[in-house]
Amino acid sequence: MLRFLARRIGYLALMLGGLVLVTFVISNVTPADPAALAAGPDATPAMVATMRQEYGLDRPLPEQFARYVGDLLQGRLGRSIQTGNAVTEDLLRYVPASLQLVLLAMGFACAVGIPLGVLSAVRRHSLFDHAVRVLAVSGVALPAFWIALLLQLVLAVWAGWLPTGGQLSIAADPPPVLTGMVLLDSLLAGQWGTAGDAAAHAVLPAFVLSLPCLASVLRVNRAEMIEVLGSDHVTAARAHGVAPRRVVGLLALKNAMLPTLAIIGLRFGWMLGSTVLVETVFDWPGLGLYAVNAAIAADFKPVMGVTLTIGLLFMLANLLVDLAYGWLDPRTRGA
Amino acid sequence: MDRRSFLSGAVAAVAASSLDPAYGFEREGSRRILVFSGNQPVPILDPHQRYDWSTRMMQRCLYDALVRYEGTPARIIPWLAERWETSADGLRWTFHLTDKARFHDGTPLDAEAVRFSFERGLRLNKGISWMLSRHLKPENVEAMDARTVRFTLERAYPDFLAFLPLWFVVNPKQVLANQEGDDHGQKWLTNAEAGSGPFRIRRWDGQGVMALEAVPDYWKGWPMAEPDRPAGVIYRVVREAAPRKAALQRGEVDVAANLTPDDIEGLERMPAMEVANVPGAAPFAIMMNTQKGPTADLNLRKAIAHAFDYEALLTIHKGQARLMDGPFPVVTADRVALDMPRRNPDLAKAYMAKTAAPEGGFELEYLHVAGLEVQRQIGLVLLAALQPLGIRVNVVAQPWPTLVGRGASPETAAAMTAVYVTPVTTSPDTVASQYASSAAGQFWGIHHLRDAEIDRMVEEAAVELDAPKRAALYAAIQRRVVDLQPVIFCMTANQQWAMRNYVKGFAAQPLNLTGEVDLFPLYAARA
Numbered sequence: 038m039l040r041f042l043a044r045r046i047g048y049l050a051l052m053l054g055g056l057v058l059v060t061f062v063i064s065n066v067t068p069a070d071p072a073a074l075a076a077g078p079d080a081t082p083a084m085v086a087t088m089r090q091e092y093g094l095d096r097p098l099p100e101q102f103a104r105y106v107g108d109l110l111q112g113r114l115g116r117s118i119q120t121g122n123a124v125t126e127d128l129l130r131y132v133p134a135s136l137q138l139v140l141l142a143m144g145f146a147c148a149v150g151i152p153l154g155v156l157s158a159v160r161r162h163s164l165f166d167h168a169v170r171v172l173a174v175s176g177v178a179l180p181a182f183w184i185a186l187l188l189q190l191v192l193a194v195w196a197g198w199l200p201t202g203g204q205l206s207i208a209a210d211p212p213p214v215l216t217g218m219v220l221l222d223s224l225l226a227g228q229w230g231t232a233g234d235a236a237a238h239a240v241l242p243a244f245v246l247s248l249p250c251l252a253s254v255l256r257v258n259r260a261e262m263i264e265v266l267g268s269d270h271v272t273a274a275r276a277h278g279v280a281p282r283r284v285v286g287l288l289a290l291k292n293a294m295l296p297t298l299a300i301i302g303l304r305f306g307w308m309l310g311s312t313v314l315v316e317t318v319f320d321w322p323g324l325g326l327y328a329v330n331a332a333i334a335a336d337f338k339p340v341m342g343v344t345l346t347i348g349l350l351f352m353l354a355n356l357l358v359d360l361a362y363g364w365l366d367p368r369t370r371g372a
Numbered sequence: 373m374d375r376r377s378f379l380s381g382a383v384a385a386v387a388a389s390s391l392d393p394a395y396g397f398e399r400e401g402s403r404r405i406l407v408f409s410g411n412q413p414v415p416i417l418d419p420h421q422r423y424d425w426s427t428r429m430m431q432r433c434l435y436d437a438l439v440r441y442e443g444t445p446a447r448i449i450p451w452l453a454e455r456w457e458t459s460a461d462g463l464r465w466t467f468h469l470t471d472k473a474r475f476h477d478g479t480p481l482d483a484e485a486v487r488f489s490f491e492r493g494l495r496l497n498k499g500i501s502w503m504l505s506r507h508l509k510p511e512n513v514e515a516m517d518a519r520t521v522r523f524t525l526e527r528a529y530p531d532f533l534a535f536l537p538l539w540f541v542v543n544p545k546q547v548l549a550n551q552e553g554d555d556h557g558q559k560w561l562t563n564a565e566a567g568s569g570p571f572r573i574r575r576w577d578g579q580g581v582m583a584l585e586a587v588p589d590y591w592k593g594w595p596m597a598e599p600d601r602p603a604g605v606i607y608r609v610v611r612e613a614a615p616r617k618a619a620l621q622r623g624e625v626d627v628a629a630n631l632t633p634d635d636i637e638g639l640e641r642m643p644a645m646e647v648a649n650v651p652g653a654a655p656f657a658i659m660m661n662t663q664k665g666p667t668a669d670l671n672l673r674k675a676i677a678h679a680f681d682y683e684a685l686l687t688i689h690k691g692q693a694r695l696m697d698g699p700f701p702v703v704t705a706d707r708v709a710l711d712m713p714r715r716n717p718d719l720a721k722a723y724m725a726k727t728a729a730p731e732g733g734f735e736l737e738y739l740h741v742a743g744l745e746v747q748r749q750i751g752l753v754l755l756a757a758l759q760p761l762g763i764r765v766n767v768v769a770q771p772w773p774t775l776v777g778r779g780a781s782p783e784t785a786a787a788m789t790a791v792y793v794t795p796v797t798t799s800p801d802t803v804a805s806q807y808a809s810s811a812a813g814q815f816w817g818i819h820h821l822r823d824a825e826i827d828r829m830v831e832e833a834a835v836e837l838d839a840p841k842r843a844a845l846y847a848a849i850q851r852r853v854v855d856l857q858p859v860i861f862c863m864t865a866n867q868q869w870a871m872r873n874y875v876k877g878f879a880a881q882p883l884n885l886t887g888e889v890d891l892f893p894l895y896a897a898r899a
Contacts, residue, residue, distance in 0.1 A: 068784060070777050074772075077499065078815035079802070079814075083497060084498060119415050120562070121421075121559065186615075189618055194622055201610075201615050201624055202610060207606055207624075317611050318615060320615065335771075
């Protein structure tokens with residue numbers, strides 16, 4: 038298991054190196070000039086030169102890259118022209134908000150998607166199964182932006198049940214920062230009113246973010262369950278009089294969970310990337326919104342920082358899935 | 373019916389039946405807090421580093437300047453400076469300060485604070501620095517005594533006063549106390565303030581919610597009756613127009629900026645809503661590449677300008693715009709109304725006949741900012757207008773940074789680039805300089821125009837103290853610019869804000885940038 042872990046970590050380091058190189062190259066091939074943009078439309082050439090010098094953009098590209106990698110190895114991601122802050126400082130502020138959203142969305146997707154997948158497989162070709170499959174297709178097919186606007190319209194504007202956006206009401210008393218996740222911090226601080234307010238604000242964005250993941254988990258789980266339920270060992274178990282609930286819950290579900298886990302790992306990274314859209318519509322002050330603002334201003338250091346963070350979290354999620362795979366099915370450890 | 377129309381219609385229908393007539397403002401005791409919403413965050417609050425519309429709106433709440441703009445047409449009124457005088461040679465400007473002004477920490481605002489602020493702004497060489505750096509050295513700002521400050525310019529510059537409303541005064545004591553190394557307090561002032569304005573910061577998240585509380589004993593006094601004075605004001609950033617409109621309908625915000633013409637039209641019909649619709653000052657222009665490609669030919673530029681359908685611009689804006697009648701924005705001093713090109717297919721063909729390709733048969737790129745629907749629609753108008761000339765138009769949307777980056781060189785600049793030109797002051801020198809050779813490649817100079825006559829006149833007018841001579845020079849510059857046609861001068865769209873009908877004190881000011889509002893006089897009327 039240790040060799041397996043070491044190999045996976047080695048791959049992770051290689052992929053991160055590749056990601057750094059690719060993001061740096063992409064950021065520097067665009068014709069945009071971050072210094073000129075930050076200096077403003079009326080800036081004199083001297084003002085642009087000041088900005089360029091202050092942010093090290095006057096150095097040759099190889100030197101900029103070497104400096105960036107050197108900083109990276111010391112845990113520094115450069116400074117944002119847009120906010121004036123160190124990118125790590127900004128990320129520490131925005132990552133928890135996105136993580137809260139992703140964890141809520143992932144939790145919801147698993148809590149709903151897995152049971153629905155199991156039930157749909159058990160009641161194959163029933164009306165329930167058809168309805169669930171329609172839900173699964175819709176969850177993947179409908180654009181998140183559109184669903185977000187529609188839900189905002191119906192549940193926030195029309196019904197008035199939920200807020201239109203943001204992480205907390207303006208009048209709410211923000212909790213002391215412990216994890217940076219407002220909902221969790223409110224609960225830890227015993228600020229129940231704020232926690233309720235934070236939960237209400239999280240409902241719509243988390244739900245919209247969860248839909249494609251929910252649909253994927255549901256579909257994969259259903260398909261795997263159908264396959265496992267038709268396998269010889271399940272038929273044998275049934276023939277030996279094992280209770281149906283036990284057959285489904287223990288024998289079939291454990292085997293069907295392997296591909297589902299893979300999907301969950303993949304979707305975790307995908308969800309972090311999707312926060313760009315959802316956080317923009319719901320004005321959720323997270324990583325996605327930070328990336329959008331930085332991209333609009335051609336502020337490349339934050340864009341690269343966000344890309345690396347999402348990439349790293351994505352890889353870590355997949356590493357965990359690989360480890361879970363190895364634990365569930367020891368045959369995969371050599372793969 | 374497209375998705376946007378469907379959503380807008382659905383929002384309007386639903387809201388008409390469900391709009392809560394209750395007040396949406398926040399409260400603090402018996403006082404109200406108005407919530408304003410716009411699309412742009414305020415990542416750096418420092419008045420000497422940034423001045424885009426949302427940033428300046430917040431800066432005006434927190435800081436004061438020597439003078440400020442007020443009214444329509446915009447005029448300079450005394451603020452921190454009670455009066456001022458200029459030497460006969462136009463080099464020395466002396467300002468006499470009020471003795472009432474206090475910073476938020478109680479420190480008196482004196483001439484030294486003014487000197488410190490101008491020196492800081494010039495030395496940082498960021499944001500507002502371009503306005504004065506050609507004419508004023510940091511060491512030439514002097515505090516003559518506690519109430520008198522003198523500026524000695526390098527050369528006469530009659531426009532000097534026009535820039536001062538954007539030069540806010542910071543508290544030296546606070547800035548120096550929070551300085552890190554030699555950063556002049558830049559890091560600290562990113563999300564803190566050291567001002568004397570009518571509000572102070574209560575809670576600051578420049579990307580989301582910025583809550584300000586009123587300074588009850590603001591040295592200048594409040595414009596509304598004391599019981600109406602707000603407890604504070606909140607700026608809430610909502611990036612997308614649809615959620616912003618939804619927040620307004622739901623009462624989560626009281627005033628919303630940056631709404632689409634469709635949204636405004638829908639909101640105008642709703643009860644308990646009002647729309648402020650005022651003539652804007654930021655012209656929309658299509659800048660043509662005067663150095664490279666087919667548009668380097670003046671005849672082709674003239675042909676395009678006479679083929680363009682100007683009336684369609686008014687239709688796109690649902691009538692809430694007016695066509696430009698000169699190259700200078702309406703707020704600019706010494707502006708003259710000229711006989712501008714209008715749609716004239718025969719004249720367009722006549723100009724086309726003088727080009728190297730009288731039958732057309734080539735393609736021109738029209739570049740606009742991705743996501744700006746109005747600019748895209750104008751591109752389609754251009755496409756239809758140039759078809760009879762045999763010119764194909766390739767409408768291309770690119771992100772704002774790419775558009776600006778491409779415009780920096782005539783080699784990469786598109787044949788036609790869509791640009792909003794936002795005047796920040798009444799200075800004619802600023803606008804005229806946009807057509808000088810020195811502007812080529814800068815954002816306002818994407819046309820890359822190079823003309824020795826304009827260069828000469830711009831230099832002369834900038835330092836001309838005799839008002840009639842100066843006006844004549846600027847009139848000549850404007851005529852020359854129209855003759856050279858580096859730009860299709862389009863229209864100035866109205867500025868529009870939607871608000872709950874209890875919001876009072878809204879005062880339009882033509883020099884407000886984009887969605888900017890003066891939040892100082894706003895309040896919620898009592899029921």
